[in-house]
Amino acid sequence: MASLNKLTISQAREGLKNRDFTSVALVEACLTQISSYDKKIKAFITLCADKALELAKKADLEISQASYKKPLLGIPYVCKDNFSTRGIQTTAGSNILKGYIPPFESTVTRKLENAGAILLGKTNMDAFAHGSSTETSDFFKTTNPWDYSRVPGGSSGGSAAAVSADMCIFGIGSETAGSVRGPAAWCGITGLKPTYGRVSRYGVVAMASSTDSPGPLTKTVEDAAIVLGVIAGGDPFDATSSPLAVEDYVAKMESFSLKGLKVGRPASYFDIGMEAGYKKTVEDSLAVFTELGAEVVDIDLMNPKYSIAVYTILQRSEVSSNLARLTGVRYGNARGTFGREAKRRMMLGAYALSAGYYEAYYSKAQRVRTMLIDDLNEAFEKVDLIVGPTMPGIALKLGESEKFSAFGEMMDVLVEQSSIAGITGISVPCGLHQNLPVGLNIMAPMFAEAKLLGAAHEFEKSTKFNLERPILE
Amino acid sequence: MSLTKYKLVLGLEIHLHPKINKKMFCYCSSDIWGKEPNTLTCPVCLGLPGALPVPNREAVEKTQLLGMALKCEINQKSRFDRKHYFYPDLPKGYQISQYKQPLCVGGSLKLDNGFVVELDRIHLEEDVAKSFHVNSQTLIDFNKSGVALIEMVTKPVFTNVTDAVDFCKKVQNIIRFLEIGDVDMEKGQLRLEANVSVRTEEMENANELAPYKVEIKNINSFKFLEKAVNAEFERQVEVFTSGEIPKQENRGFNEATGKTVTQRDKEEAHDYRYFPEPDIPPMEFDDDYLAGITSQLRELPDEAVSRYESMGISLATARTIVNNFGLDTVILFDQALKKGLDPIKSANFLVNKKEIIEAAAKGSEHLYSMLEQLIKGNSDNLDEEKLAGVIDQVLEMNPKAVGDYKKGNTNSISFLVGQVMKETKGGADPMVVRKKIEGKL
Numbered sequence: 001m002a003s004l005n006k007l008t009i010s011q012a013r014e015g016l017k018n019r020d021f022t023s024v025a026l027v028e029a030c031l032t033q034i035s036s037y038d039k040k041i042k043a044f045i046t047l048c049a050d051k052a053l054e055l056a057k058k059a060d061l062e063i064s065q066a067s068y069k070k071p072l073l074g075i076p077y078v079c080k081d082n083f084s085t086r087g088i089q090t091t092a093g094s095n096i097l098k099g100y101i102p103p104f105e106s107t108v109t110r111k112l113e114n115a116g117a118i119l120l121g122k123t124n125m126d127a128f129a130h131g132s133s134t135e136t137s138d139f140f141k142t143t144n145p146w147d148y149s150r151v152p153g154g155s156s157g158g159s160a161a162a163v164s165a166d167m168c169i170f171g172i173g174s175e176t177a178g179s180v181r182g183p184a185a186w187c188g189i190t191g192l193k194p195t196y197g198r199v200s201r202y203g204v205v206a207m208a209s210s211t212d213s214p215g216p217l218t219k220t221v222e223d224a225a226i227v228l229g230v231i232a233g234g235d236p237f238d239a240t241s242s243p244l245a246v247e248d249y250v251a252k253m254e255s256f257s258l259k260g261l262k263v264g265r266p267a268s269y270f271d272i273g274m275e276a277g278y279k280k281t282v283e284d285s286l287a288v289f290t291e292l293g294a295e296v297v298d299i300d301l302m303n304p305k306y307s308i309a310v311y312t313i314l315q316r317s318e319v320s321s322n323l324a325r326l327t328g329v330r331y332g333n334a335r336g337t338f339g340r341e342a343k344r345r346m347m348l349g350a351y352a353l354s355a356g357y358y359e360a361y362y363s364k365a366q367r368v369r370t371m372l373i374d375d376l377n378e379a380f381e382k383v384d385l386i387v388g389p390t391m392p393g394i395a396l397k398l399g400e401s402e403k404f405s406a407f408g409e410m411m412d413v414l415v416e417q418s419s420i421a422g423i424t425g426i427s428v429p430c431g432l433h434q435n436l437p438v439g440l441n442i443m444a445p446m447f448a449e450a451k452l453l454g455a456a457h458e459f460e461k462s463t464k465f466n467l468e469r470p471i472l473e
Numbered sequence: 474m475s476l477t478k479y480k481l482v483l484g485l486e487i488h489l490h491p492k493i494n495k496k497m498f499c500y501c502s503s504d505i506w507g508k509e510p511n512t513l514t515c516p517v518c519l520g521l522p523g524a525l526p527v528p529n530r531e532a533v534e535k536t537q538l539l540g541m542a543l544k545c546e547i548n549q550k551s552r553f554d555r556k557h558y559f560y561p562d563l564p565k566g567y568q569i570s571q572y573k574q575p576l577c578v579g580g581s582l583k584l585d586n587g588f589v590v591e592l593d594r595i596h597l598e599e600d601v602a603k604s605f606h607v608n609s610q611t612l613i614d615f616n617k618s619g620v621a622l623i624e625m626v627t628k629p630v631f632t633n634v635t636d637a638v639d640f641c642k643k644v645q646n647i648i649r650f651l652e653i654g655d656v657d658m659e660k661g662q663l664r665l666e667a668n669v670s671v672r673t674e675e676m677e678n679a680n681e682l683a684p685y686k687v688e689i690k691n692i693n694s695f696k697f698l699e700k701a702v703n704a705e706f707e708r709q710v711e712v713f714t715s716g717e718i719p720k721q722e723n724r725g726f727n728e729a730t731g732k733t734v735t736q737r738d739k740e741e742a743h744d745y746r747y748f749p750e751p752d753i754p755p756m757e758f759d760d761d762y763l764a765g766i767t768s769q770l771r772e773l774p775d776e777a778v779s780r781y782e783s784m785g786i787s788l789a790t791a792r793t794i795v796n797n798f799g800l801d802t803v804i805l806f807d808q809a810l811k812k813g814l815d816p817i818k819s820a821n822f823l824v825n826k827k828e829i830i831e832a833a834a835k836g837s838e839h840l841y842s843m844l845e846q847l848i849k850g851n852s853d854n855l856d857e858e859k860l861a862g863v864i865d866q867v868l869e870m871n872p873k874a875v876g877d878y879k880k881g882n883t884n885s886i887s888f889l890v891g892q893v894m895k896e897t898k899g900g901a902d903p904m905v906v907r908k909k910i911e912g913k914l
Binding site for chain 2: 084097102103206209237320330353362
């Protein structure tokens with residue numbers, strides 16, 4: 001058997017159930033991996049080793065005593081540091097919240113706790129999720145397990161790197177536009193961005209309220225389906241959460257077939273000047289859908305550059321408002337500790353919302369947002385799914401992003417439209433280019449997670465690109 | 474220049490706490506009066522990172538109900554907006570309020586003197602925390618943070634403060650009749666703001682407004698409203714007289730000096746950077762829903778007055794029962810009427826007998842039996858002849874009051890009427906008594 005820390009959720013569940021190993025052993029294996037490699041990868045802001053072992057002991061007792069129903073009992077995970085965890089420091093990667101210990105639990109981590117999952121630690125991220133490389137963390141830079149000289153992507157880079165490096169069984173991130181799918185693609189794992197409102201935002205330090213979507217980072221599509229089943233659902237503490245019933249994603253995924261479905265290939269998503277070899281890797285993976293019985297058809301979507309413009313205005317505006325509470329008066333540190341990127345975004349957002357500019361910027365952006373949503377809805381009348389590359393290229397070298405002031409938006413160009421529209425999408429590994437992972441972004445209409453996961457699962461089963469893992473040094 | 478050349482222009486903002494169990498956007502209790510500071514708080518009303526607002530349905534319903542009572546248009550689509558400013562009592566750095574699509578727009582209310590007060594809007598928002606300035610420190614109690622606040626804004630239609638006070642009292646009574654709120658001013662459940670400006674007679678005739686307004690904040694009694702507006706009017710006239718135009722600003726009323734004083738601005742430039750609250754989906758109300766709210770509309774105070782008038786009760790008496798005594802008395806009075814008591818006599822007992830009100834507080838049965846007793850005990854005696862005898866007796870026993878009246882002090886007649894009412898144990902109609910006394914003197 002592989003080292004315990006390398007297991008997927010379904011494998012770990014099976015092993016725990018059969019008493020092949022204990023939760024304590026599982027947690028210890030992860031902690032060992034962390035202590036071996038986190039010096040280089042630097043995925044963690046806070047490690048909860050003692051508490052995790054304590055919870056693992058309790059889980060083992062529960063497993064040994066009776067038939068248990070908790071779907072994630074004894075399974076260790078990591079969580080992006082913007083999810084409020086009662087009694088555990090929650091920084092959102094920022095100095096201003098360094099030392100801030102929330103008195104309440106986010107809905108996602110509470111649901112995971114109720115499902116028996118064990119929190120190993122809180123992971124690094126771009127401060128306030130303002131970035132796509134995890135380099136703008138106020139604390140330190142996380143590296144890509146495939147190549148330590150490269151970034152893991154962001155903003156959920158810590159969680160993605162930890163999953164990729166087998167420091168945990170699964171991870172939790174949050175996506176505003178690419179923050180789950182992006183790092184999943186660059187770290188060679190699976191990243192699911194659920195439909196906006198499918199997973200509660202309560203307790204997640206807000207970035208852009210109208211697009212934030214918590215989502216799982218996993219080693220397989222099945223694992224993503226398992227975690228989504230636990231964290232999804234309406235929440236009386238989040239007015240934007242959907243009361244729609246949560247489906248049995250795993251069962252639906254297993255009975256799903258791509259046969260006869262139409263998969264849309266938006267030309268504009270492939271004509272953004274990608275490097276030839278990289279583009280070919282993505283194009284080749286489209287053939288898999290044809291092999292599996294689907295029809296791949298060309299579709300027109302608006303040039304993704306419009307999504308960048310809309311997203312930049314709306315997101316900055318919401319950021320300027322959401323960060324206004326961080327005054328340092330009652331909790332956290334003084335406002336002088338805000339990082340450069342946060343300050344830049346707040347100024348831009350406050351400008352866009354100010355009297356006289358509101359119509360020209362925010363109001364206009366909202367109107368274009370409606371156009372982008374209509375654009376996708378029209379496309380989904382013709383096709384069941386839309387596929388494209390997750391990122392415009394392979395993981396960048398550390399420091400490269402500093403050349404661009406809107407670096408994040410340029411990297412997130414291919415996922416922003418889906419984020420703005422609130423639809424669901426998943427990045428799955430679709431091969432390697434220059435020995436680095438490439439991600440395929442599959443998108444489906446709002447609340448069509450079952451279909452999305454089904455398609456991604458079939459793709460994964462057929463290609464097994466998910467088994468390509470980094471060799472850690 | 475004389476004061477009469479200048480005319481007052483006054484608009485009101487009325488803030489009230491609707492009576493609901495929870496706060497506006499969280500599940501904390503809204504029963505904050507007299508509670509230990511900072512004991513009714515949660516991550517939402519403390520503005521902790523990641524906490525989200527969930528709007529209270531009941532607060533929305535009560536706002537719409539008030540809008541319907543005041544003939545507002547109820548928007549079928551409404552939403553919340555964020556209003557940004559920095560102040561220690563505002564934990565999120567913005568207040569969740571309504572800007573572009575308030576729950577209710579327009580509306581009007583007719584005062585007893587016939588003047589129609591036009592409304593601009595009624596919207597829903599959250600209250601801020603309470604600051605205490607102790608020595609050189611500022612302490613903040615977050616119990617009030619996030620309590621639902623209904624804001625009613627009138628158009629700048631008042632030309633005298635008396636109408637404004639009448640309007641406030643009328644609104645207060647409507648709110649109590651519909652059980653939208655207790656609106657106890659001493660508990661801060663009803664707060665007023667006055668927008669005051671001054672114009673010339675010519676401007677008034679041309680229906681022109683001054684190019685500025687001064688906002689007097691946080692007025693917590695009708696008496697202070699009157700005093701503050703009068704003081705501010707005089708101040709602005711003085712500014713005009715000295716050849717200047719008053720500047721647009723926020724002022725507060727200093728109860729000790731009886732003058733308004735300029736307040737330090739919350740923000741140097743007022744740009745609230747409003748935008749739609751992304752944490753709360755826009756609201757849409759269908760016809761069925763709105764019909765449900767309409768069905769909660771009850772008889773309004775003025776309608777109760779008309780009903781009593783149609784029973785033969787004098788307008789003044791009916792208004793006293795409805796406006797001064799309020800909903801509880803109206804309910805009990807109606808119960809007594811249902812049991813067959815004479816409306817006019819019962820009404821007269823009510824307005825003349827303070828103990829009736831005390832009885833009302835003890836419950837309807839008690840009130841009913843008391844009314845019944847009084848009517849039985851007095852109705853026999855109260856024929857015209859007896860009443861004339863009582864009046865003669867009272868006049869005879871109060872030569873000083875009679876003398877005062879004859880010297881021109883008409884106020885003394887009220888005293889004489891009161892004496893007659895006392896002698897007849899409230900069995901007479903005070904208006905009739907007054908007329909009779911006037912006739913005799």
